[in-house]
Amino acid sequence: MIELLALPYWQETSIKLGLALVVIPTTSLILVYLFLFKMMAFMQSRLGPNETGPYGTLQLIAEAIKFLQKEDINPAQADRRVFRLAPVVVLASTFLLYVVLPAGPDAVVQNLDTGVFYAMAVSSLSVLGILMAGWASANKYALLGGLRAAGQLIAYELPLILAVMGVVIQAETMNLQGIVEAQATGEIFGIGVIGNPFILTQFLAFLIFMIAAQAELTQTPFDMPVAETELVGGYHIEYTGFRFLLFFMAEFGTAFAFAALASVMFLGGWWIPGFDVDNNILNILGPGVMLGKILLVAFFIFWVRFTYPRLREDQLQKFAWKVLIPLALVNIVLTGIFKVVF
Amino acid sequence: MTTTSDRDQLAYISSQAADARVNVELNTGDMTLNIGPQHPATHGTLRIACRLDGEQVIMAEPMMGYMHRGYEKLCEVRTYPQCTTLINRIDWLGSFANEVPFILAAERLMEVEAPPRAQWIRTILFELSRIANVALFLGDMGVQLGALTPVFFAFRDREHVLNQIEAITGGRFHPNFDRIGGLKDDIPKGWIEETKSVMVKMRTFCDEMEDLLVGNEIFQTRCRGVGVIPADVALSYGMSGANLRASGVDWDLRRDANPGLAWDQIDWRVWTHPDGDSFARYWVRLQETREATYIVDKLLDGIPSGPIMAKVPRIIKVPAGEAYISTENPLGEMGYYIVSKGELGPFRVKIRTPSFNNISVVPWVMKGVYVPDVITILGSLYFILGDIDR
Numbered sequence: 001m002i003e004l005l006a007l008p009y010w011q012e013t014s015i016k017l018g019l020a021l022v023v024i025p026t027t028s029l030i031l032v033y034l035f036l037f038k039m040m041a042f043m044q045s046r047l048g049p050n051e052t053g054p055y056g057t058l059q060l061i062a063e064a065i066k067f068l069q070k071e072d073i074n075p076a077q078a079d080r081r082v083f084r085l086a087p088v089v090v091l092a093s094t095f096l097l098y099v100v101l102p103a104g105p106d107a108v109v110q111n112l113d114t115g116v117f118y119a120m121a122v123s124s125l126s127v128l129g130i131l132m133a134g135w136a137s138a139n140k141y142a143l144l145g146g147l148r149a150a151g152q153l154i155a156y157e158l159p160l161i162l163a164v165m166g167v168v169i170q171a172e173t174m175n176l177q178g179i180v181e182a183q184a185t186g187e188i189f190g191i192g193v194i195g196n197p198f199i200l201t202q203f204l205a206f207l208i209f210m211i212a213a214q215a216e217l218t219q220t221p222f223d224m225p226v227a228e229t230e231l232v233g234g235y236h237i238e239y240t241g242f243r244f245l246l247f248f249m250a251e252f253g254t255a256f257a258f259a260a261l262a263s264v265m266f267l268g269g270w271w272i273p274g275f276d277v278d279n280n281i282l283n284i285l286g287p288g289v290m291l292g293k294i295l296l297v298a299f300f301i302f303w304v305r306f307t308y309p310r311l312r313e314d315q316l317q318k319f320a321w322k323v324l325i326p327l328a329l330v331n332i333v334l335t336g337i338f339k340v341v342f
Numbered sequence: 343m344t345t346t347s348d349r350d351q352l353a354y355i356s357s358q359a360a361d362a363r364v365n366v367e368l369n370t371g372d373m374t375l376n377i378g379p380q381h382p383a384t385h386g387t388l389r390i391a392c393r394l395d396g397e398q399v400i401m402a403e404p405m406m407g408y409m410h411r412g413y414e415k416l417c418e419v420r421t422y423p424q425c426t427t428l429i430n431r432i433d434w435l436g437s438f439a440n441e442v443p444f445i446l447a448a449e450r451l452m453e454v455e456a457p458p459r460a461q462w463i464r465t466i467l468f469e470l471s472r473i474a475n476v477a478l479f480l481g482d483m484g485v486q487l488g489a490l491t492p493v494f495f496a497f498r499d500r501e502h503v504l505n506q507i508e509a510i511t512g513g514r515f516h517p518n519f520d521r522i523g524g525l526k527d528d529i530p531k532g533w534i535e536e537t538k539s540v541m542v543k544m545r546t547f548c549d550e551m552e553d554l555l556v557g558n559e560i561f562q563t564r565c566r567g568v569g570v571i572p573a574d575v576a577l578s579y580g581m582s583g584a585n586l587r588a589s590g591v592d593w594d595l596r597r598d599a600n601p602g603l604a605w606d607q608i609d610w611r612v613w614t615h616p617d618g619d620s621f622a623r624y625w626v627r628l629q630e631t632r633e634a635t636y637i638v639d640k641l642l643d644g645i646p647s648g649p650i651m652a653k654v655p656r657i658i659k660v661p662a663g664e665a666y667i668s669t670e671n672p673l674g675e676m677g678y679y680i681v682s683k684g685e686l687g688p689f690r691v692k693i694r695t696p697s698f699n700n701i702s703v704v705p706w707v708m709k710g711v712y713v714p715d716v717i718t719i720l721g722s723l724y725f726i727l728g729d730i731d732r
Binding site for chain 1 (some may be wrong): 373375381382383397484485486487488489490491494495498554555558560561563564712713714715716717
């Protein structure tokens with residue numbers, strides 16, 4: 001849509017930048033409000049967060065003010081520069097993820113040909129920030145948390161990418177818009193009314209993707225780097241106030257981004273049955289459709305988070321290397337065979 | 343009964359030797375990690391000094407005394423009725439159960455016996471405080487393993503039990519209701535029916551915990567085979583209560599050495615588990631909580647009529663002598679050794695608390711486990727800080 005307006009490059013970029021600065025914090029707020037304050041509160045029968053202001057909305061503002069007014073503490077032994085940089089690195093990886101997420105035929109910050117590859121690469125940047133935080137805090141608990149996060153990344157980036165490979169093979173493109181189009185124009189047994197959401201053909205990949213994303217987001221049952229009851233917060237144990245808020249926003253922003261990736265790759269993205277793929281009206285309706293699908297996926301992410309206990313680090317590694325990666329490889333082989341045969 | 347075989351020990355020693363060789367070659371030093379005194383898994387101020395090799399614990403040593411309040415000494419300068427106020431606060435989650443053995447010991451010295459009705463109500467309150475106490479453990483174990491939800495269910499449902507305790511004693515946490523020779527008051531009107539409906543709720547809670555945790559694959563992988571305490575080790579460390587029964591020792595003071603309460607009047611069973619791991623400890627406690635609700639139900643059906651107070655003098659002087667009475671408290675064997683010189687207060691009180699002995703097994707059981715397992719084992723041993731440092 002922005003291309004239609006034919007603005008100069010710098011104007012276009014600043015509009016996109018402004019949008020990104022509004023959209024990303026909003027997405028974390030939506031997730032925190034809907035799932036942390038509402039869903040978790042109802043699941044755990046602690047109804048306090050529902051009572052502040054109309055529908056509990058003031059709770060968000062109260063939390064934000066609480067974080068902002070806290071003292072910014074740097075531990076005496078900490079490596080000050082790295083300590084301060086770490087939350088910014090984590091948040092930057094979240095911001096970079098949003099670059100390729102499409103919400104309509106033209107509603108995308110940058111339509112990269114290697115969108116999937118870019119998203120996977122950028123999402124793993126956050127672990128760098130976590131390692132930095134863990135090391136620079138000069139705290140043993142933080143160090144253990146940071147190292148666990150690094151171990152987890154190596155184990156879980158692989159199944160994540162391998163799961164996505166199935167989708168890429170089937171769509172014959174790495175472009176996220178191309179993947180949406182492939183699903184919109186696809187057919188299941190000759191019926192093309194709802195297109196071909198890849199969750200139907202790539203269900204195994206979807207499951208692996210969701211499990212690996214859970215580990216990538218350090219959500220229960222894979223939240224060993226944080227582990228409140230063992231490592232008392234892990235890598236962010238020494239962070240207070242605004243710096244902790246950055247970690248917090250990054251966590252939920254990335255959760256939103258991964259839910260968006262899952263809905264683009266497996267649930268058909270912004271396309272609505274009955275419309276042409278390049279219909280301009282989808283630029284208006286697309287974001288709404290995407291939001292609906294994202295919230296559906298995020299619901300499952302948080303449902304699991306609030307229900308399951310956490311695994312031990314060695315059990316997690318075993319699960320990744322012995323179950324998820326072989327399954328993902330099988331999925332790729334099967335997808336390849338079906339692609340060649342049909 | 344499970345015992346460590348020679349083969350297991352040899353395998354363990356050789357694996358340790360292999361690890362040590364790698365450490366010498368790579369020159370990896372170990373790290374001291376203080377778990378506590380301020381740590382969410384220690385429920386207070388227990389400190390566990392661990393020496394870590396990576397994430398593996400080489401040596402763990404519990405350090406107690408951060409919350410020592412000197413109750414044994416304080417009891418010496420108080421009269422017998424005043425002592426129960428202090429004793430309430432030893433195991434603060436099951437307060438009423440703390441009072442009973444002390445009062446029973448004093449009664450034995452005075453040679454009075456509470457009337458049957460008082461004994462039955464005592465037993466009911468004893469079991470209610472067991473349910474209130476252990477219910478919290480059942481939820482809290484989930485939190486130790488990362489599942490947040492169960493503990494909120496536990497707090498929600500424990501409230502019903504506390505309401506019943508409050509209805510009869512006037513205190514939610516520290517009833518201070520037991521008197522030498524009986525009880526302070528009789529039960530209020532309608533209490534029996536209400537308690538029965540609460541027991542139904544608690545059984546539903548136990549079913550919920552079974553669905554949420556016991557049946558959960560992740561919970562099982564985290565707990566099964568973690569922190570195995572064989573029966574002989576458990577006995578040699580003086581462990582008691584559910585921790586001992588989870589190691590396969592069929593030993594319950596309520597059945598084996600009943601000091602006169604109403605447990606022998608009804609049918610109930612003692613639950614044991616042969617494994618001795620964290621899962622067994624959780625499972626045994628879950629079954630015991632459910633059993634306790636049935637015990638309360640049966641006791642409520644058969645409360646005898648009569649007075650609730652025996653004839654005792656207004657000013658209580660306990661004749662000279664010594665007595666030791668222990669009961670099966672929510673955490674294990676709790677006993678009071680009272681020495682009296684015939685005065686208003688005891689000359690000396692020795693309090694034997696279960697958590698102190700249960701936690702002493704920590705250095706033995708935590709050799710070679712991973713850091714997350716430290717939390718699992720601590721959680722499953724289930725101690726109350728006030729019960730360790732009294």
